[in-house]
Amino acid sequence: MAEPTFLQAVPILVYHRFADRAVDSMSIRRSLFAAHLETIHRLGAQVIPLSDWVAYRRGELKQLPARALVLTVDDGHLSQYQVMAPLLQEASQRTGAAWPITLFIYPSAISKASYAMSWAQLRELSRQPGFSLQSHSYWHPNFVQERRRLDPAAFDRFARQQLQRSRGVLQDKLGTAVTQLAWPFGLSDAGLHALAEELGYHAAFGLSNRAATLQSPQFDAPRYLTLDSVSERALAVWLKQAFQASQIDQEKPT
Ligand SMILES: [Zn+2]
Known part of the structure; x- marks a missing residue:
């Protein structure tokens, strides 16, 4: 019997900041984030590391768990250390499951900007x-x-430096391998995708509210922008749609 071909649709969520109250559109309230984690658990989603999805997209991993889901968070905001990490640890203890998460960091802010984590805090998280x-x-x-502002040669130098220096500093400071990239503001183009690949990144991620599949661009894979305006019900709709899409495909005769 032929193996079922199935197009798995994996929701990749991206969060930013966390707060006790609603302060701005990029900050999700602590209570709502806890409700999101509960919704993910209730729907039977299995949170997998982003690296597993990348391996699947690159053809190195044949299959992911049914109802696979990925958590990511951008910008290295201090509230990720103070609010998000403890809630994920609580969820792990309560559910007995792993809740892996990928943090996309721009090193220029770390230990400098008042809103950002310090290198010591990042190092502590990286060891968990x-x-x-x-x-x-x-x-x-x-x-x-920047591409509009700079001439092509200057833009190429600029973009190379942004992609290489970020990886170099993260690897030096944290001692972990860096192979994934999230585009700032979710903005990129074909030239940048080719550059990320040339520089040895395995995948890159943008912002687009749909699930990631084998057909998703490897250097502009979609992530759901998960803001405070996304209620637990709205999140459940996204996840059910993605899981149903996987299911339908799984049942297609081969
Ligand atoms: Zn960002």
């Missing part, structure tokens, strides 16, 4: 099981604007 720290460029430029 399930935490992966990856590149979000060096100082979070708007690459689309």
Whole structure:
């Protein structure tokens, strides 16, 4: 019997900041984030490391668990250390399951900006099981604007430096391998995708509210922008749609 071909649709969520109250659109309330984690658990989702999805997309991993889901968080905001990490640890203890997460970091802010984590805090997180720290460029430029502003040679130098320096500093400071990239503001273009590949990144991620599949661009894979406006019900709709899409495909005769 032929193996069932199945197009798995994996929701990759991206969070940013966490707060006790609603303060701005990028900050999700602590209570709502806890409700999101509960929703993920209730729907039977299995949180997998982003590296597993990348291996699947690259054809190195044949299959992912049914109802696989990925958690990511961008920008290295201090509230990720103060609010998010403890809630994920609680969820792990309560459910007995791993809740891996990938943090996309732009090193220029770390231990400098008042809103950002310190290198010591990042190092502490990087040593906890399930935490992966990856590149979000060096100082979070708007690459689309920069390409318009700079001549082609200058833009190429600029973009190379952003992608290489970020990885170099993260690897030096944390001692972990950096092979994944999230585009600042989710903005990229074909030239940047080719550059990320040339520089040895395995995959890169943008922002687009749909699930990632084998057909997703490897250097602009979609992530759901998960803001405070995304209620637990809205999240459940996204996840059910993705899991149903996988299911239908799984049942297709081969
Ligand atoms: Zn960002």
